[in-house]
Amino acid sequence: MTVITSSRRVRRTPFTPGVEAAGVTSYTVYNHMLLPAQFGGFVEDYHHLKRHVQVWDVACERQVSVKGPDALRLMTLISPRDLTKMADDQCYYIPxxxxxxxLLNDPVAVKVAANHYWISIxxxxxLQYVLGVADALGLDVVVEEPDVSPLAVQGPKSDDLMARVFGDAVREIRFFRYKRLAFEGREMIVARSGYSKQGGFEIYVDDGDYGMPLWEALFAAGEDLHVRAGCPNLIERVEGGLLSYGNDMTRANTPFEAGLGKYVNSPADYIGKAGLTARPVERMIRPLAIEGDLPRCDRLWPVYAGGARVGQVTSAKYSPDFGTNVAIGMIDQSHWDAGTKVEVETQDGMRDAVVQAKFWI
Amino acid sequence: MTVITSSRRVRRTPFTPGVEAAGVTSYTVYNHMLLPAQFGGFVEDYHHLKRHVQVWDVACERQVSVKGPDALRLMTLISPRDLTKMADDQCYYIPxxxxxxxLLNDPVAVKVAANHYWISIxxxxxLQYVLGVADALGLDVVVEEPDVSPLAVQGPKSDDLMARVFGDAVREIRFFRYKRLAFEGREMIVARSGYSKQGGFEIYVDDGDYGMPLWEALFAAGEDLHVRAGCPNLIERVEGGLLSYGNDMTRANTPFEAGLGKYVNSPADYIGKAGLTARPVERMIRPLAIEGDLPRCDRLWPVYAGGARVGQVTSAKYSPDFGTNVAIGMIDQSHWDAGTKVEVETQDGMRDAVVQAKFWI
Structure with missing residues (x-):
């Protein structure tokens, strides 16, 4: 149990006062910003998320704003995903x-206007990569981090809570689409998206001064819905196979290895097209069920079979609902078939594990 | 007091086992890696640093390796500092x-070989900016983060401790120069540098497996020198005016505003040359002495004079040796003269402050 020393560099968010008042018990740091990691504990937070509704400070999902006459040209240069059919109200997951x-990141691109995109990272x-490309080519575009702090509402009662604050129009928002809806007279982008499999929304709060009023309005409106402060939940995200950049995949991996091949379909000559096509896919993301007691997965766990190294596990936690340790690993082709038995080397010793056919939810 | 939740994404370092055994009491996160922030507490660590010698896990000073036929071309494109006279054994601080x-960073560039630089960030x-430029221009260079983890030895007894492990050759290393010296048969770059004003070295440990053996060798050799585990000390760095990127300056500032104008002297047509020349310098880094009790400076503190905002304070702590709260701020030209009285708005209320002529050491 080691304390975090905060500073201006490890930034607070517009919602931090609310997070503190709600009794956050641990933080992590994400994009140089505080990201809550637990309130009541992983298990308590997990059960609540699956039954009720939570408000998450995910301001750390910073936006890279790309705006100007060359915005689409720049986006097309960096995106392996075809952007030509992206609707005006659409959000695209792009590796x-x-x-x-x-892989440099796995953000969600939001089309804000014809010549304006946000890349929610x-x-x-x-931002530095996008800026490097823009500066090197002298593109007519402004690349910057605006004052936009996403607030997520997640859980099965999300529609009900959001409708009370933003009106029934939220119910009509389709998955990975958005509407501009007003809070206290200010229109904000409200998208049906979020880093859980329980359903919900992300509100792109584009003025920090609206942060705490919105936070408080959501809590005031949702008392009977058992609304609580929450955060991305380690157990739930692993059950659902939601990847975490820096944990489950890094620059050492391609989108294909990360199981994101379906998002690689751009007809344009983007940066990386030739390189990506040339690389064979010799390992891939896989769900694993691990036996026994597990320590915290705070480092890469090598995976072995017959004494040879065949992969690694990078996220793992006990799942109360599925009664096993759920895990995400990157497994070599020789051992990636469902049912394959392997061994996982944790800091507390070897554990037996089995490659799964699919994630749990 | 909020706990940090670690994961593979918030990376451990080759020295983390030593840091934990030495009783680290708080961490911060720096370049997606654990950076110790306190062992005995800021004040105890501070007095010890100024009197004895400390070993610091600064593996979080990650290296951007730029290697290949176009390495110098790329370095010249990104550096406002003239690199033409850089010696083969030299380290250059480059904003x-x-x-x-x-400002995108304020790293130290190390000339490893003719076509090979490390940028210690x-x-x-x-890395992402450098890579963006290289990818956009198709430069013949490999940009990557190698397995290099700096370990710093800082404090007045640094030469004595280092000589016992690396030999008396360390005493001849000049400031911001390096020698390749052997530890257990492996040559490593050992530079006279580091993030304190107490003197010392940084060892670029370019194979993580040597991390703990080197850590232990330094402690075994320095018992009578009162060697201890330490870390960059908030009080000492503010006294000495050592800036922290993300705290004291950001992309909103130029090198001139950060007081780093003397490092802007490249005759080449680097990216940013025209932009930098065109921007007026209307604010600048200044030392401030602040009166009264201070809360933690974990956010930007606005600075006022006569009710008008004239700047901000971004780092501040009480200095036992100087008997005042030492601080780093960015102050508008109208109020940046030494002796100017201002007010600093902390989260606990207004405090009187005075702009200083220079930092304390």
Whole structure:
């Protein structure tokens, strides 16, 4: 149990006062910003998330704003996913890569306007890559991090809670689409998205001053829905196979290895197209069930079979609902078939494990 | 007091077992890696650093390796500092900027070989910018993060301790120069540098397996020198005016505003040259002495004079040796003269402060 020392560099968010008042018990750091990791504990948070509704401070999902006449040109240069059919109200999950096909981030792109995109990033300063490309080519575009802090509402009662604050229009928002809806007279982008499999929304709060009023409005409106402060839940995300950049895949991996091949379909000559096509896929993300007691997965766990190294596990936690340790690993082709038995080397010793056919939910 | 939740994404270092055994009491996160923030507490660590010698896990100073035929071309494109006279054994502090002159990082560049540089970075993924430029221009260079983890030895007895492990050759290393010295038969780059004003070295441990053996060798050799595990000390760095990227300056600032103008002297047409030249310098880094009790400076503190905002304070702590709260701020030209009285708005209320002529050491 080691304390975190905060500073301006490890930034607070517009919602931090609410998070603190709600009794956050641990943080992690994500994009140079505080991200709550637990309130009541992983298990308590998990059960609540699956039954009720939670409000999450995910301001750390920083936006890379790409705006200007060359915005689409720049987006097309960096996106392995075809953007030509992206609707005006659409959000696209795009695995972004370097010239060799190595993953740099796995953000969600939001089409804000014709010449304006937000790239809602996972934990790496992808802004710097986009900026490097723009600066090197002298593109007519402004790349910056705006004052936009996503607030997520997640859980089965999300529609009910959101409708009380933003009106019944939220119910009509389709998956990975958004509407501009007003809170206290200010229109914000409200998308049906979020880092859980329980359903819900992300509100792109584009002025920090609205942060705490919105936080408080959601809690005031949802008392009978058992609304609580929450955060991305380690157990639930592993059950659902939601990947975490920096944990489950890094620049060492391609989108294909990460199981994201379906998002690689751009007809354009984007950076990384040739490199990505040239690389064979010799390992891939797999769910694993691990036996026995597990320590915290705070480091890469090598995976072995018959004494030879055949992969690694990078996220793992006991699942109360499925009665096993659920895990995400990257497994070599020789051992990636469902049912394959392997051994996982934790800091507390070897554990037996089995490659699964699919994630649990 | 909030706990940090570790994961593979918030990476351990080769020295973490030593740090834990030494009783680290708080961490921060820096370049997606654990950076110890306190062992005995800021004040105890501070007095010890100024009197004895400490070993610091600064593996979080990750290296951006730039290697290949176009390495110097790429370095010249991104560096506002003239690299033409850089000696083969030299380290250069270089404030790096975008096309508008905004700071992206303030790393130390190390010339490893003719076509090979390491950029030892502060807390932003500057690798992504360098890679973006290289990928956009198709440069013949490999940009990657190698397995290099700096270990710092800092404090007045650093030469004595280092000589016992690496030999008396360490005493001849000049400031911001390096020698290749052997530990257990492996040559490592040992530079006279580090993030304190107490003197010392940084060892670029370029194979994680040597991390703990080197850590243990330093402690075994220095018992009578009162060697201890330490870390960059908030009080000492503010006294000495050592800036922290993300705290004291960001992309919103130029090198001139950060007081780093002397490092802007490249004759080459680097990215940002025109932008940097065009921007007026209307604010600048200043030392401030603040009166009264201070809460933790974990957020930007606005600075006022006569009710008008004239700047901000971003790092502050009580200095036992100087008997005042020492602070680093960015102050508008109208109020940046030494002796100017201002007010600093902390989360616990207003405090009187005075702009200083220079830092304390």
């Amino acid at each position: 972004v890569v370097d010239r060799n096909g190595g 996972a934990d790496s300063d992808y | 790096v900027v975008d096309r508008n002159g905004g 502060a807390d932003s993924d500057y």
